[in-house]
Amino acid sequence: MSLNTQILFAAIIGLAFGFFLKYNPDLSFFDSSIYLLGIASSIFIGLLKMLLIPLIFSSIVVGVSNLQSGGQLGRVWKTTLICCVTTTTLALILGIGCAHLFEVGKGMNINLFQEAMQSHQTPDTMTPSAFFTNFIQNTLINPFKAFSDGNVLAVVVFALFLGVALVKGGERFNSIRGLSQQFFDLMMMLVGWVMKLAPLGILALLAKLVATEDISILSRLAEFAAVVTGTTIFHGLVVLPLLLWIFGRMSPIRFFRGARIPLVTAFATSSSSAVMPLSLKAAQENLGVRPHIAGFVIPLGTQLNMDGTALYEAAAALFIANLIGLDLSLGQQVIVCLTAMIASLGAPGIPSAGMVTMIMVLQSVGLPAEAIAILLPIDRLLDTVRTVVNVQGDMMISVVVDRYSQPAKDLQSEV
Numbered sequence: 001m002s003l004n005t006q007i008l009f010a011a012i013i014g015l016a017f018g019f020f021l022k023y024n025p026d027l028s029f030f031d032s033s034i035y036l037l038g039i040a041s042s043i044f045i046g047l048l049k050m051l052l053i054p055l056i057f058s059s060i061v062v063g064v065s066n067l068q069s070g071g072q073l074g075r076v077w078k079t080t081l082i083c084c085v086t087t088t089t090l091a092l093i094l095g096i097g098c099a100h101l102f103e104v105g106k107g108m109n110i111n112l113f114q115e116a117m118q119s120h121q122t123p124d125t126m127t128p129s130a131f132f133t134n135f136i137q138n139t140l141i142n143p144f145k146a147f148s149d150g151n152v153l154a155v156v157v158f159a160l161f162l163g164v165a166l167v168k169g170g171e172r173f174n175s176i177r178g179l180s181q182q183f184f185d186l187m188m189m190l191v192g193w194v195m196k197l198a199p200l201g202i203l204a205l206l207a208k209l210v211a212t213e214d215i216s217i218l219s220r221l222a223e224f225a226a227v228v229t230g231t232t233i234f235h236g237l238v239v240l241p242l243l244l245w246i247f248g249r250m251s252p253i254r255f256f257r258g259a260r261i262p263l264v265t266a267f268a269t270s271s272s273s274a275v276m277p278l279s280l281k282a283a284q285e286n287l288g289v290r291p292h293i294a295g296f297v298i299p300l301g302t303q304l305n306m307d308g309t310a311l312y313e314a315a316a317a318l319f320i321a322n323l324i325g326l327d328l329s330l331g332q333q334v335i336v337c338l339t340a341m342i343a344s345l346g347a348p349g350i351p352s353a354g355m356v357t358m359i360m361v362l363q364s365v366g367l368p369a370e371a372i373a374i375l376l377p378i379d380r381l382l383d384t385v386r387t388v389v390n391v392q393g394d395m396m397i398s399v400v401v402d403r404y405s406q407p408a409k410d411l412q413s414e415v
């Protein structure tokens, strides 16, 4: 049975068991069941939290040091980075905007995470100068301290420095580059193992949620899933094609025809890494991207550019805040967006990776990591569409970068 099917069954069994417990609170095993379900879900969430820092670190070091293997510096990577940042920013704005527009999760006040919230300090809103001082003090620190404290931002900054140094240092650091790649592969393997526990984790989380909470939360969840899916599809069918048309001078119809196979595979596998070889082939053979450009942009984009994931994480943070009855200030929403951008940078292209990095987005504004419990049951469903948009973004960027990195006279004659 595939993991997807197992998760589906687990969700159904979890819901059924949760309802059973909810309507039979006098059963002798009620308390012990809730206790055991709590333990099972904590193990699952704990394992995800355990992998977060090493995963983000290795993913960013490997992603940035790939700049070297592409042998491209200057114009190509600058255009690539500008495209990545622009499309991700648009995705974040869309995600936050639609979450506001449809007021996802508003009007409920669940106390499932009260305990976690109490032990967690919500950062105060700060003046911009205090924000920057705080940012510098918390970010430019001893990396070992950052690792042990779980300070994700500081880890990201160190990983970026290290990645750039590996690019600049050239061949003599090949062994470290290889080691980083292997370490990253190992982390991916561990994530794979943890995901094997996902059916059990989801069963426990859902059963506990239904048994102990007001179940109208489930209808809120469906509402949220519909809003996120709709917004992600809008990004993929309207925003990205428009950018491609304006900056890449390619008709969306031609693009979708050429990119069909990787996109469908992305939907089926929920893994942009797994689809990467197909995206590379399609970009070169069907979209006319020169091989050296595709060979650089697609692997890097697979690692670092995830519009669908960023959109989802920003909207989900707002959803959780609304569910808990917490109003995020504008400053906190900006922090959510920045962190979601970094989180999408650090998420490897594997199923549900966004769920692991989601933890840092929640924690950035003091929301409890445990809240991902609410999102987990629908994550695999949402992952299909967001992975398609992640892959689509990489291929579109390769078309735009290809156009902008052509010799100047070619570009002019084309215009």
Ligand code: ASP
Binding pocket: 270, 271, 272, 273, 306, 308, 309, 347, 348, 349, 350, 351, 352, 353, 354, 355, 383, 386, 387, 390, 391
């Ligand atoms: N599954 C996504 C991808 O491979 C990552 C995520 O979980 O958001 O692109």
